[in-house]
Amino acid sequence: MILTLSKLLKDGYFPRELPPPFRSGSFARFSSATPNPFPHEPKRTSRPEIFNLARTGTPPAIDGIAHGTAVAGALLYGPLNDYDTSKPLPTPSVSVVSIRALPTSNPTDMDLYESIDVIEAAVPSRKDIKVFNISFGPRGPILDDTISRFTFALDLLAVTHKSAFIVAVGNDGAAGPGMNRIQAPADLVNGLGVGAFTERKNGKVHAPYSCQGPGRECGKLKPDVVALVDVIKSRFTWWADRPSEYQALRRLVII
Secondary structure: OOOOHHHHHHHOOOOOOOOOOOOOOEEEEEEOOOOOOOOOOOEEEEEOOOOOHHOOOOOOOOOHHHHHHHHHHHHHHOOOOOOOOOOOOOOOOOEEEEEEEOOOOOOOOOOOHHHHHHHHHHHHHHOOOOOEEEEEOOEOEOOOEEEEEEHHHHHHHHHHHHOEEEEOOOOOOOOOOOOOOOOOOOOOOOOEEEEEEEEEEOEEEEEEOOOOOOOOOOOOOEEEEEEEOOOOOOOOEEOOOOOOOOOOOOOOOOO
């Protein structure tokens, strides 16, 4: 069963009057590459090289540039489906700071220690930012008796700096029993793990590619939230890696 906001309201989990949506401020995103220019750059996007892996001489991955641009575009503009493609986009009400944390200089670093170092340096230095998006992590299911350094680092940063981390749960949901469990650092306790669901004739169902729970102790209910995607028919259009184009999203979950 998928719990919707309307059902939670009906069952009394939240007060009837919810606070207004967050409409202004700055977000930071750690990704595999910094995005290409957007229409409102540099006013609404920035790329502080002091933290980026670019300073180590590690070049960005080509496919990472497209992914990083898509994530930044989703944060800035949200879905573009209802916009007229012949008209300029409105100025976003939020700002995005993009920090490249991939690829690492050591391709055998499966635990992404170098990426974690970047995050641990960046978060305390940007006291003006309280919401951080992370859409990558070590591949493989979490283990009940082992906490990854990535998860430990985010949990500690969240408590120490009163920051919110929004983390993708992973895309190996079709890997089979035992291998389709959520991936670090989405098992963090002091943050949100984001999964996906889709729609079929019989209603809302789990999106096949999205990793599933449970999480670890103190955070068994994972993912914390899920986003609607459609693996058959595109429902989300985002800003492309080339600003002159719009792209159709099939199997990418962004929050």
